[in-house]
Amino acid sequence: xxxxxxxxxxxxxxxxxxxxxxxxxxLIYKASEVxxxxxxxxxxxxxxxxxxxxxxxxxxxxIAFFGALFFAMILGCFLEFAVVRRAKNPNIxxxxxxxxxxEMILLGLVSWKFGADQRIMPFPISSYSSVMIGDLYxxxxxxxxxxxxxxxxxxxxxxxxxxxxxxxxxxxQQNPTAARLMGIRTNRVKMVTWGISATVxxxxxxxxxxxxxxxxxxxxxxxxxxxxxxxxxxxxxPGAVFGAYIVGVVEHLFGGYVxxxxxxxxxxxxxxxxxxxxxxxxxxxxxxxxV
Amino acid sequence: xxxxxxxxxxGALVVFGMLSTGYCEIGVTDTEIHIGQWSPxxxxxxxxxxxxxxxxxxxxxxxxxxxxxxxKLVHHYFDDGYNPARTIAGVxxxxxxxxxxxxxxxxxxxxxxxxxEYLMQKKIPWIGPAAGSWHWVTPPQKYLFNVYPLYxxxxxxxxxxxxxxxxxxxxxxxYQEDDYGEQGLxxxxxxxxxxxxxxAAAVPVAMGDSDMRPHAMRLSRSxxxxxxxxxSPVAASRIIGIGKAMNYAPQWMSSSTCGDCPLMIDITxxxxxxxxxxxxxxxxxxxxxxxxxxINDPKHKLVAEYxxxxxxxxxxxxxxxxxxxxxxxxxxxxxxxxxxxxxRDLTRERLVEELEKMExxxxxxxxxxYGPLDPNNPLTRIGQQELFLHQxxxxxxxxxxxxxxxxxxxxxxx
Numbered sequence: 001x002x003x004x005x006x007x008x009x010x011x012x013x014x015x016x017x018x019x020x021x022x023x024x025x026x027l028i029y030k031a032s033e034v035x036x037x038x039x040x041x042x043x044x045x046x047x048x049x050x051x052x053x054x055x056x057x058x059x060x061x062x063i064a065f066f067g068a069l070f071f072a073m074i075l076g077c078f079l080e081f082a083v084v085r086r087a088k089n090p091n092i093x094x095x096x097x098x099x100x101x102x103e104m105i106l107l108g109l110v111s112w113k114f115g116a117d118q119r120i121m122p123f124p125i126s127s128y129s130s131v132m133i134g135d136l137y138x139x140x141x142x143x144x145x146x147x148x149x150x151x152x153x154x155x156x157x158x159x160x161x162x163x164x165x166x167x168x169x170x171x172x173q174q175n176p177t178a179a180r181l182m183g184i185r186t187n188r189v190k191m192v193t194w195g196i197s198a199t200v201x202x203x204x205x206x207x208x209x210x211x212x213x214x215x216x217x218x219x220x221x222x223x224x225x226x227x228x229x230x231x232x233x234x235x236x237x238p239g240a241v242f243g244a245y246i247v248g249v250v251e252h253l254f255g256g257y258v259x260x261x262x263x264x265x266x267x268x269x270x271x272x273x274x275x276x277x278x279x280x281x282x283x284x285x286x287x288x289x290x291v
Numbered sequence: 292x293x294x295x296x297x298x299x300x301x302g303a304l305v306v307f308g309m310l311s312t313g314y315c316e317i318g319v320t321d322t323e324i325h326i327g328q329w330s331p332x333x334x335x336x337x338x339x340x341x342x343x344x345x346x347x348x349x350x351x352x353x354x355x356x357x358x359x360x361x362x363k364l365v366h367h368y369f370d371d372g373y374n375p376a377r378t379i380a381g382v383x384x385x386x387x388x389x390x391x392x393x394x395x396x397x398x399x400x401x402x403x404x405x406x407x408e409y410l411m412q413k414k415i416p417w418i419g420p421a422a423g424s425w426h427w428v429t430p431p432q433k434y435l436f437n438v439y440p441l442y443x444x445x446x447x448x449x450x451x452x453x454x455x456x457x458x459x460x461x462x463x464x465x466y467q468e469d470d471y472g473e474q475g476l477x478x479x480x481x482x483x484x485x486x487x488x489x490x491a492a493a494v495p496v497a498m499g500d501s502d503m504r505p506h507a508m509r510l511s512r513s514x515x516x517x518x519x520x521x522x523s524p525v526a527a528s529r530i531i532g533i534g535k536a537m538n539y540a541p542q543w544m545s546s547s548t549c550g551d552c553p554l555m556i557d558i559t560x561x562x563x564x565x566x567x568x569x570x571x572x573x574x575x576x577x578x579x580x581x582x583x584x585x586i587n588d589p590k591h592k593l594v595a596e597y598x599x600x601x602x603x604x605x606x607x608x609x610x611x612x613x614x615x616x617x618x619x620x621x622x623x624x625x626x627x628x629x630x631x632x633x634x635r636d637l638t639r640e641r642l643v644e645e646l647e648k649m650e651x652x653x654x655x656x657x658x659x660x661y662g663p664l665d666p667n668n669p670l671t672r673i674g675q676q677e678l679f680l681h682q683x684x685x686x687x688x689x690x691x692x693x694x695x696x697x698x699x700x701x702x703x704x705x
Contacts, residue, residue: 003512010504108333116337117611118525118558128562130536139536211532212501212525212558216335220501255505261468263505264497 002135007252013142015248016149020204021218021225022232022240023156024197029234030173031193032084034095040222041106042079042198043205044215046072048114050206051121051213061122065206069199076198080191111215121209145207152200153241160237169193224248227267231274232283239283246270246282316638318392324630324637325365326350327391329378329406330398330421332370335499338524338615339398342421343368345619346396348605349597353627355605360635364627367391373398375405382406386415393418393642396622400424400470411435416642418629419622419674423547424470428669429702434639436646436661438622438674442471442521444698445546445569446478448678452567452692453517453544454486463492463515463541465506465530467522472496475521475546481701491515496522496530507533510541520545528559535562547571547678551614553586553687564685567692569678572614572621572656578691584681585688586614594655617655624654625674647671657695669700676700 021039028036036042050068053059059067079102084090087098120127123141130139160166171179172189180186204225205218224247232243247267255263274282318325330343350364358364367385371378378397385391393416397403400422410417411432419438420427423445427437446464453459464479466472476493483490492513494506507530510518518541520527527549534540543566549555550568575591578584589595597620602612610616629645630637652659657677665671676698681689 003508006508007505010508014502014504111333111337115609115611116333116340118338118528118554120558120560127560128532128535130538132538137537139533212528214525215337216499217501219335220499251502252505256508260505260509261495261497264500 003256004253006136007256008249009136009138010142011249011252012245013138013146013248014251015228015245016142016145017204017208017221018224018228018248019149019241019244020152020200020207021221022229022244023152023237024201024204025226025229026234026237026240027193027197027200029229031169031190032080032095034084034092034099035226035234036197037096037099037222037226038079038102038106039197039201039225040218041103041110042072042076043201044110044218045075045106046198046202047121047205047209047213047217048110051114051119051209054122061124068206069202072198072202073195076195077191079198080194084194085187085190107215114215116215119213120211121206121213123210127210141207141210145204148203148207149241152203153237156200156237165189165192224251224267227271230271230281233281234284236281236283239281242283243281316392317390319362319637322362323365324359324362325367325389325391326626327382327385327394328366328368328396329371329381329402330368330396331373334372334374336373336399339373339421340370341611341613341615342396342398342619342622344606344610345601345616346623347619348601348610348616349620349623349627351605352597352601359627359630360637362637371402373402375402378402379405379409382409386413391415392637392639393626395419395626396421396619398422400426403427404470407432407435414639416626416639416646418626418646421618421622422471423474425474425669426470428672430666431664431669431672433664434643435672436625436674437672438625438656438659439618440547440571440657440675440678440698441673441700442474442546443478443481443701444676444678446475446519446521447482447698447701448569448680448693448696449519449544449546449567450479450482450486452680453519453542454482454488457517457542459517459542460488461491461513461515462488462517462519463494463510463513464490464519465494465496465510465522465526467526468495468497471546471548472521475519478701479519496526500526501529503529503533506530507537507539510534511537511539515541517542517544520549522549524549524551524555524558528555528563531559531562531566542567544568550681551586552681552683552689554611554613556683556685556687561685563683565682567680567682568689570614570681570689571675571678573617574657574679574681574691574695580691580693582691583684583688584691585686586617587612587687591655597655621654621656624656625649625652625659628652628654669702673700 046068050064053064127141130137168184172186176186228244228247229240232239254266328343330340331337332340347366350366354363369381398421403420416434418436423439423442466476545568547569550570555563573591632645633641650660657675659674662671677695680692
């Protein structure tokens with residue numbers, strides 16, 4: 001029983017970083033209707049910028065982290081404004097190719113500028129200290145990630161529910177034409193959505209970087225976040241979060257009780273099962289194709 | 292008359308053309324020797340790209356000192372991203388369009404296996420694959436000369452040290468799900484059988500898996516008091532870190548793949564202190580058990596010289612001086628030595644002859660010995676079988692735990 005509880009705790013811990021990536025992906029999917037495969041690299045570049053601010057320019061960790069989040073916001077807006085918006089007669093396939101292309105460009109840029117050596121980001125708390133409750137443990141870093149993820153979810157909920165811009169974003173996502181007719185500048189809304197998405201992803205990257213930093217560090221969280229978003233429903237923010245936690249917990253239980261060999265790929269088996277049973281995801285109300 | 296004149300002129304051109312290059316060995320001209328190499332400069336294994344950059348700087352240093360018998364070494368290395376499909380495409384392109392005399396290094400078992408048959412069928416020498424795979428010597432190939440000690444040897448030394456010297460009663464292994472990890476697992480099992488011990492746990496790690504919590508948990512539940520790691524440096528740092536968070540503290544032991552103490556101390560925030568790793572290079576014969584060494588201040592005379600002259604003058608500005616870079620030099624040393632011994636009349640057959648005569652050659656790695664090809668004897672192509680153990684210290688240095696130890700060749704795949 002102890003093992004089972006430990007696996008669930010560890011699954012929730014790892015699910016938090018997946019959840020942040022999933023949130024970022026769903027935000028963009030709702031705005032631009034594209035699965036955003038540059039999500040990981042939109043976080044990767046700001047994380048390395050933070051590292052550079054600390055080691056090359058001597059800034060403190062907090063200033064560097066805020067700098068990275070600000071940079072992520074600008075980067076997300078820029079990618080939407082300069083690339084995605086410029087796509088002529090975009091269909092989903094074309095936009096997916098655009099995001100994969102951007103992913104390769106940003107990854108190449110980071111690899112070229114910073115090299116492939118592994119490194120770690122300084123952080124106020126140790127990555128390997130932990131809280132023990134009897135035989136159960138949770139690392140302090142996992143706790144921080146969990147609380148930060150919950151805080152971001154609450155902030156996003158409040159933002160969409162009560163802020164004018166948040167309501168405009170929801171309106172744009174639900175019916176862009178009607179939103180435009182109501183005076184909402186939908187292009188600007190989409191651009192800011194990309195910025196917010198990059199910022200949320202960067203939070204996840206900054207919380208992973210104290211353990212290890214390398215150009216491919218965001219690849220796995222991005223894939224698992226995507227898996228979580230698909231499981232929960234690409235159009236549902238709470239669904240994406242819940243899906244990400246499901247992926248984390250299922251991975252751990254599968255690794256613990258069934259097979260460690262296939263632990264890393266079980267998330268994709270979950271996607272297949274969910275898509276067969278409920279194609280729009282567990283939490284999306286229904287799938288409506290816009291015409 | 293015109294036809295005769297044309298034939299004579301054509302013949303003369305061919306003859307003079309051949310004379311000007313001396314003879315017709317692919318990849319060798321009067322002034323140059325072309326050597327090929329692949330390595331991941333991008334992708335998840337890009338940290339191993341330093342192997343090719345080490346070789347490159349080494350060749351540049353040789354050229355700056357006059358080359359070999361009046362010829363410069365022209366090094367062609369390309370980025371295969373650790374993707375076997377790209378490896379074979381790149382090797383064929385360089386070989387068939389540019390013409391390589393020989394190949395050196397080449398990171399990874401899977402990329403190497405993708406081109407092994409091609410190189411052997413074309414009778415192109417390949418020296419020092421940068422992976423300790425038994426595939427390079429089983430069966431031995433005339434043109435393939437291994438340098439990197441087999442991972443089976445790492446397992447042998449580590450288990451022996453844990454069980455005999457340290458008196459560990461329960462040994463577990465964490466292995467990467469590929470040829471590297473599976474050899475480590477096989478070597479561990481072989482040695483445990485020898486000592487009548489049970490394997491406490493065998494925990495596989497998938498390539499690219501970044502979540503090591505379940506792995507650490509399974510190790511912790513096994514109660515192993517020594518854990519052998521045949522995984523990547525990133526996976527090792529994660530698993531040791533999570534072990535620390537779980538208050539699980541066995542004696543961690545690792546193959547030479549995670550033997551770069553300065554790097555490992557850095558990325559584990561010091562948790563790598565006390566970890567025992569095998570190593571196949573940079574131990575001066577005169578150094579004693581208990582001595583401290585540090586790659587940034589090497590006692591090994593040749594390593595110190597390479598640091599000053601090869602790395603200092605020919606490495607890129609942001610290149611890190613580390614084990615991987617030095618291994619790139621070490622894997623190329625037997626090739627360079629054989630080219631020197633072959634003299635001015637360099638052919639592939641002469642190169643193979645000289646390599647086969649090589650006995651106890653020592654550069655920055657351990658002693659390297661080959662012999663005339665015997666299809667039933669892998670030792671004729673195994674090169675180096677020596678390893679030693681060291682234990683990482685807090686400052687990124689290491690304490691020497693053993694002298695060079697000749698490992699036993701454990702047959703696999705039979």
